[in-house]
Amino acid sequence: MVRPSNHEHILKLGKKKMTINQQENQDYYLLPDGRLVFTSHYLLKRGYCCGNGCLNCPYDYEKVPEPNRSQLLKQRSKNGNNS
Numbered sequence: 001m002v003r004p005s006n007h008e009h010i011l012k013l014g015k016k017k018m019t020i021n022q023q024e025n026q027d028y029y030l031l032p033d034g035r036l037v038f039t040s041h042y043l044l045k046r047g048y049c050c051g052n053g054c055l056n057c058p059y060d061y062e063k064v065p066e067p068n069r070s071q072l073l074k075q076r077s078k079n080g081n082n083s
Contacts, residue, residue, distance in 0.1 A: 028042060037055050038054055043059070049062045052064075053072050061073060
């Protein structure tokens with residue numbers, strides 16, 4: 001998952017305003033607690049791993065530093081989530 005403050009594409013949750021043209025459900029979804037999660041479709045379209053440990057990272061977290069990368073891959077395997 002990407003925290004909006006650490007990412008170039010910002011969602012202002014209070015105002016529901018996107019800074020770029022994105023489509024809810026295709027490019028992102030909101031968790032019940034209000035956090036924004038980019039879909040693997042969007043992340044593939046973007047074309048690279050940002051290194052933030054996105055929940056649906058299709059690049060196997062290649063730019064996430066260790067030991068976080070190994071922990072994220074282990075968690076993904078455990079949950080059966082292969083984006």
